[in-house]
Amino acid sequence: MKVINTYSIRKCNIGVASFIIGSFLFLGVNGNLAEANDERQEVDNGQQELLKKNK
DSSP states (O other), rough: OOOOOOOGGGGGGSSSEEEEEEHHHHHHHHHTHHHHHHHHHHHHOOOHHHHHHHH
């Protein structure tokens, strides 16, 4: 007699609800990281003045 193994989410230890909650958390975190920041912040640390004085 040949035994056919069938697997499903219910047979795992985590369960269906944990799988769905985990996938939403994973996708939610990655969605926020993918957003681009269009604002540029320029930092003036005095190097431009030093370059002008050295020329």
